[in-house]
Amino acid sequence: MDYIIGDVQGCYDTLQKLLKKINFNEDRDRLFFLGDVVNRGNKSLETLRFIYSLRENANVVLGNHDFHLLVCSLTSQKPNFKDTFSDIINAPDKHTLLDYLLTRPVILEHQGAILVHAGIPPQWNISDAFQNAELVQQQLQNNPKQFLSKMYSDEPSYYSDKLNNEEKCRYTINALMRMRFCKKNGELEFNHKMNIDQAPEGFKAWFLHANRKLIDKDIFFGHWSTLKGFNLEHVYPMDHGCIWGEKLSAFSLSDRTLISQESIEGN
Numbered sequence: 001m002d003y004i005i006g007d008v009q010g011c012y013d014t015l016q017k018l019l020k021k022i023n024f025n026e027d028r029d030r031l032f033f034l035g036d037v038v039n040r041g042n043k044s045l046e047t048l049r050f051i052y053s054l055r056e057n058a059n060v061v062l063g064n065h066d067f068h069l070l071v072c073s074l075t076s077q078k079p080n081f082k083d084t085f086s087d088i089i090n091a092p093d094k095h096t097l098l099d100y101l102l103t104r105p106v107i108l109e110h111q112g113a114i115l116v117h118a119g120i121p122p123q124w125n126i127s128d129a130f131q132n133a134e135l136v137q138q139q140l141q142n143n144p145k146q147f148l149s150k151m152y153s154d155e156p157s158y159y160s161d162k163l164n165n166e167e168k169c170r171y172t173i174n175a176l177m178r179m180r181f182c183k184k185n186g187e188l189e190f191n192h193k194m195n196i197d198q199a200p201e202g203f204k205a206w207f208l209h210a211n212r213k214l215i216d217k218d219i220f221f222g223h224w225s226t227l228k229g230f231n232l233e234h235v236y237p238m239d240h241g242c243i244w245g246e247k248l249s250a251f252s253l254s255d256r257t258l259i260s261q262e263s264i265e266g267n
């Protein structure tokens with residue numbers, strides 16, 4: 001069975017409980033994580049080691065917290081006081097774990113479903129999304145330190161074919177890993193992270209734009225925990241708030257069911 005799993009954020013104990021609940025068997029099942037596997041929770045190192053140990057049967061699309069870990073590990077950027085991944089930065093196997101993350105995709109397609117951490121801007125079709133993702137993935141693999149040191153910025157907020165590759169990569173990272181609200185032309189903004197009905201003037205949740213090109217594709221994403229329970233065809237918000245004491249969920253692609261585990265963090 002193939003399962004898609006929402007934002008773990010270092011909640012290793014809840015993840016293990018969820019895997020028991022689905023009778024996970026590494027010889028038979030595959031796991032696809034929607035990013036933000038680390039940070040905020042108290043077992044980022046255990047979580048990342050565990051996913052790495054399953055690498056033949058697991059994959060991860062990078063989320064903003066995974067990306068932040070890479071930036072803090074490989075550039076002069078310092079972690080902030082809320083970050084809880086110093087266990088990874090100090091681990092003897094950190095290079096193995098970071099190299100693993102550097103080779104992860106920022107979007108992937110599996111059995112017709114699209115997996116991405118935050119979303120896909122409305123103006124992009126499938127090849128726009130994958131071509132721009134490929135630019136990011138190549139740089140992460142070939143030139144990570146220099147690339148990561150230039151990728152922290154909210155600009156450009158618009159996408160255009162006239163952008164240079166560095167600007168295209170910044171837009172792509174911000175769209176695929178951080179976006180919640182955008183304009184119908186894909187203009188991004190990052191000041192709001194609240195409920196879907198609190199969109200700033202002129203903006204909507206990325207999946208609500210009428211001009212959205214990927215309207216018929218199943219899209220699974222994390223990143224936006226206040227969307228849990230939201231119901232729109234082909235749109236699957238999978239961050240069910242584990243780190244906030246709510247749930248961690250797995251969606252079985254094989255039989256189209258959702259299995260949730262109450263968070264046991266802090267117990």
Ligand SMILES: [Mn+2]
Nearest residue numbers: 036063064223
């Ligand atoms: Mn996120």
